[in-house]
Amino acid sequence: xxxxRKFAYAMVSLMFALILAGCGGGxxxxxxxxxxxxxxxxxxxxxxxxxxxxxxxxxxxxxxxxQIDGAIxxxxxxxxxxxxxxxxxxxxxxxxxxxxxxxxxxxxxxxVDPTSVLAMRYATIGTDSGHDNSVDNNxxxxxxxxxxxxxxxxxxxxxNSYDQVTQIGKALTLxxxxxxxxxxxxxxxxxxxxxxxxxxxxxxxxxxxxxxGDPVLHIPLGPMAGIHTTKTFAGLATRMGLFQANGDPxxxxxxxxxxxxxxxxxxxAACDSLDGLADGIVDNFPxxxxxxxxxxxxxxxxxxxxxxxxxxxxxxxxxxxxxEGPKDSQGNSLYASYPWDGGIGxxxxxxxxxxxxxxxxxxxxxxxxxxxxLNFVSAVAVIYxxxxxxxxxxxxxxxxxxxxxxxxxxxxxxxASGAYTPASTxxxxxxxxxxxSFRNRGGKLVIYQGVADSSVSITDxxxxxxxxxxxxxxxxxSFARLFAIPGMNHCSGGPATETFDALAAVVNWVERGxxxxxxxxxxxxxxxxxxxxxxxxxCPHPKQTRYKGTGDINDASxxxxx
Numbered sequence: 001x002x003x004x005r006k007f008a009y010a011m012v013s014l015m016f017a018l019i020l021a022g023c024g025g026g027x028x029x030x031x032x033x034x035x036x037x038x039x040x041x042x043x044x045x046x047x048x049x050x051x052x053x054x055x056x057x058x059x060x061x062x063x064x065x066x067q068i069d070g071a072i073x074x075x076x077x078x079x080x081x082x083x084x085x086x087x088x089x090x091x092x093x094x095x096x097x098x099x100x101x102x103x104x105x106x107x108x109x110x111x112v113d114p115t116s117v118l119a120m121r122y123a124t125i126g127t128d129s130g131h132d133n134s135v136d137n138n139x140x141x142x143x144x145x146x147x148x149x150x151x152x153x154x155x156x157x158x159x160n161s162y163d164q165v166t167q168i169g170k171a172l173t174l175x176x177x178x179x180x181x182x183x184x185x186x187x188x189x190x191x192x193x194x195x196x197x198x199x200x201x202x203x204x205x206x207x208x209x210x211x212x213g214d215p216v217l218h219i220p221l222g223p224m225a226g227i228h229t230t231k232t233f234a235g236l237a238t239r240m241g242l243f244q245a246n247g248d249p250x251x252x253x254x255x256x257x258x259x260x261x262x263x264x265x266x267x268x269a270a271c272d273s274l275d276g277l278a279d280g281i282v283d284n285f286p287x288x289x290x291x292x293x294x295x296x297x298x299x300x301x302x303x304x305x306x307x308x309x310x311x312x313x314x315x316x317x318x319x320x321x322x323x324e325g326p327k328d329s330q331g332n333s334l335y336a337s338y339p340w341d342g343g344i345g346x347x348x349x350x351x352x353x354x355x356x357x358x359x360x361x362x363x364x365x366x367x368x369x370x371x372x373x374l375n376f377v378s379a380v381a382v383i384y385x386x387x388x389x390x391x392x393x394x395x396x397x398x399x400x401x402x403x404x405x406x407x408x409x410x411x412x413x414x415x416a417s418g419a420y421t422p423a424s425t426x427x428x429x430x431x432x433x434x435x436x437s438f439r440n441r442g443g444k445l446v447i448y449q450g451v452a453d454s455s456v457s458i459t460d461x462x463x464x465x466x467x468x469x470x471x472x473x474x475x476x477x478s479f480a481r482l483f484a485i486p487g488m489n490h491c492s493g494g495p496a497t498e499t500f501d502a503l504a505a506v507v508n509w510v511e512r513g514x515x516x517x518x519x520x521x522x523x524x525x526x527x528x529x530x531x532x533x534x535x536x537x538x539c540p541h542p543k544q545t546r547y548k549g550t551g552d553i554n555d556a557s558x559x560x561x562x
Contacts, residue, residue, distance in 0.1 A: 031055060031093055034176065035066035041175045045164045047073045056090075062119055065092040068172060072164055077150035078419070081138070085130040085161045088113050089123070089169050091176045096121040098507075099173055099181035101166060101207070103188015103195040107379055108157060109133030109144055112192075117503075123181065125169035130156025140391040141382055148383030149390070151419045157383075158427035159202055162195055166206045183510055187503055189213030189491040190455065193447075197430035200445050200480075204438035209506035212447045214491050216456050217430045217464055218335070220384035220413045225335040225457075226373025227380065228326035229360045230401040236318040244368055248398055251369050252362035255315065257345070257352035258308055263319065264345030264495075266296035271340065277547040280342065280495060280529045281486050281536070284544055285451050288340045290320060322360065325457070328406045336460035343452020343487040343494035348527030355489035359454040369398060372455070377401055384424040385409075386417035431464045433471035435480065444509040445480040446502050446516065448538070450488030458484060462541060481540040483519060487528075495528035497521035497536040497556075516540065518561050526554075537561055 032055045039053040050070040058064040072085035088111055100122040102114035110133060112126025131147035138146035147153040174180050186207040188196045193215030200210050216222050230251065237249035244250045255263075271288035272278045282288055294316070302310035326334040346353030354363065362371035377397035381389040389400070416423045438445070447465065449458045461482065469476035487496030500521035508514045518537035526534045534554040539545050539561035551558030 031064075035091075038066065038068055038172055038175055041172055044167045044171050045072055048164070048168055049074070062115060063092045063094060063121060065090045065118060066176060070168065072161075072168070073152075073156075075152075077136075077147075077153060079138070079141070079146070079149040081136045081146070081150065083131055083136065083147070083150060083153055083156075085127060085156055085164060086111055086132065087125060087127045087165045087168065089125045089172055090115070090118045091123050091173060092118060092121045094121055095123060095177055097182040098122045099170060099184040100124045101162070101169065101184075101186045102126045103186065103192020104129055105189070105191050106376075107145060107147075107383065108191060109136065109147070114187075117187075122185075123169070123173050123176075125165060127161050127165040129161045139393055141388070142378035142392045143394055145378040145382040148379070148388050151421070154383065154420070154424070155427065158424075159198055162198065163203050163206070166199075166203070183208045183507070185209045185211070185503065185506065185510075187211040187213075191216055191219070193217075194219055194428070194430050196445075197447075200435065200438045200443060201430055201432040204435075204443060205441060208443060209510040210443065210445045211502045211506050212445065213502070214449045214453055214456055215430065215447065215461060218425075218460060219428045220380070220424050221335045221460075222456050223373065223376040223380045223384070224410060224413070225326050226359070226371075226376055227401045227404045228335075228406075229322045230371065230374055230377075230398070231404070232318050232322045233361060234398070234402060236314060239314055240312075246368075248369060251360075251371055251374070252357075252364050252366050254318070255357070255361060256308070256364055257354070257357070259311060259315065260345035260357060261347055261352065262300050262309075262311055262345075263297070264342045266300060267293055267340050267344065268342050269299075270296040272342070275544060275546060277553065279547075279553050281497075281545075282340075282342055282451070283486055283546070285339050285341055285484070285486055290323070290340070293340045294320065326406055328410075334406060334410055336457040336463065338454070338457045339451055339459055341452040341486060343450065343489055343496060344454075346487075346495040346528045348525050353489075353494055353528070355493035356452055356454045359490065374398065374401065380413075384428075385412040386415055386420035386423060388420075431467075433464075433468040435468060435472060435476070439472070439479045442510075443479060444506055446483070446506045446509070447480065448483040448485060448500075448502055448519075450490060450492075450494065450496065450498065451484055451486045452488060452494050452496070453490045455490040465541060477515075477540065481516060483516075483538040484541055485521070485538060492524075495523075495525075497523045497534060497538070499524045500538060520556055529554075 035055040039050045053068045068089040074084040077083045100117045102112045108129035111128045114124045118124045133144045136147045184207045186199050193212040196210045196212035233251040233254050234249040236254045242250040242253040270292040271282045274287045275283035297316045323338045325337045344356050359372045381392045414425050465482045488494045488498040505516040521538050523534040535556035543561040
């Protein structure tokens with residue numbers, strides 16, 4: 001730690017300890033008493049209350065710790081629903097001196113509680129971001145998206161809750177141990193990845209090390225891009241004569257799992273060897289262009305009727321259209337394109353990879369349309385647009401998607417309306433290129449993403465990172481590194497080496513000054529490659545993994561980043 005910073009921490013700790021001593025918080029009180037005493041600790045955020053402070057005994061998986069549950073700004077919202085920013089802090093008796101906050105997922109609404117990190121003796125905290133899915137859930141206002149009707153709940157979800165919960169967590173940590181955390185970390189994937197970037201950009205003083213996985217850095221646009229895939233595959237289903245029992249076009253029936261395996265094999269045939277090694281992984285994915293893949297897809301195009309061993313011309317054209325991303329009627333791109341990657345399919349034994357298809361298509365055997373992108377349409381209608389579309393039920397999602405106008409409706413996410421100020425995009429985007437504050441205070445950022453992520457396009461993430469790097473004079477690698485993971489789907493899964501420890505990498509960088517020139521990763525399901533184990537180094541963008549030319553291709557030690 002920087003000497004000046006360490007001195008400042010020591011002085012703050014001393015002053016707070018003196019305050020605690022004056023109000024009976026220190027001295028010979030038992031561990032249990034000191035935990036209970038935290039319930040009366042003054043908090044740095046207005047309208048914040050502690051609901052309970054209880055000492056939990058050690059278990060086989062968790063250490064003894066003080067659990068503190070609280071809420072900020074309990075209120076009745078504009079829609080008549082009850083809101084509060086809930087938080088849970090866990091403070092281990094045997095503390096390692098580190099503070100950790102875990103990020104959420106989806107549109108949040110579930111209290112984050114990162115106990116796996118508590119097991120490593122971190123002080124841990126999480127929040128629901130200001131709404132509770134079990135309470136703030138109006139079926140006529142988008143279900144769990146109904147919090148979007150309340151303007152303050154939008155702000156809390158966008159940025160406010162994470163800042164306030166961090167402030168409270170650190171104040172209580174100081175009260176409990178009479179010293180501040182020596183190092184603080186934030187980690188999340190998907191929406192949690194957006195929150196991680198948020199912390200590095202809007203609140204750069206809060207965390208020393210940050211891990212951002214598959215960040216939805218343009219969160220309203222990702223679900224909007226899902227409307228594009230829904231329109232595309234609904235059209236394909238209609239032309240194929242595939243319908244659900246209720247008459248809706250069956251998006252999930254447009255491609256079988258075997259069809260997607262044909263696509264995977266076509267992508268590998270086109271691009272697997274671009275890195276010099278045919279190993280079932282497309283390391284050189286930037287060179288894997290649509291013309292290259294198209295040539296291999298047409299090689300398996302049906303000469304006659306559709307069979308299990310071929311793809312129709314309409315299937316190929318629809319898939320290529322989906323990968324292009326949404327455009328308006330003038331051909332202007334509204335969101336990034338998606339890269340071609342072998343993670344679109346996969347077969348391990350007799351089990352198909354279902355992660356990629358779950359977002360755009362849904363489960364093939366489902367009797368209803370259950371694509372995750374379709375499920376997020378309520379967020380587009382109720383949370384991200386101004387004003388929200390009401391009434392709106394989950395049954396409205398398909399018709400809303402099919403009637404969505406890319407020329408006029410996208411603007412509703414970029415504009416404010418009445419009480420819904422500021423606009424959703426200005427609150428939610430985490431695409432700032434200004435990292436001077438975070439960089440200058442010594443912050444370190446590790447970003448990772450699956451190339452076969454069908455929720456968020458890694459093309460969008462790379463475009464932002466490159467712009468940010470340019471704004472840093474090409475020196476972003478000194479504090480921020482992006483790791484692309486070929487074959488990995490959204491946050492995990494797929495035919496990839498997608499098991500790795502990004503937290504350990506950023507801790508080593510922050511505390512020891514060792515920048516991650518690579519991160520060791522293993523395949524959690526090596527059966528996708530027909531082997532018993534496989535490891536690879538993950539490389540910081542723009543470097544890629546390359547085989548040294550000798551040795552076991554399933555051993556990371558035989559690969560380099562270049």
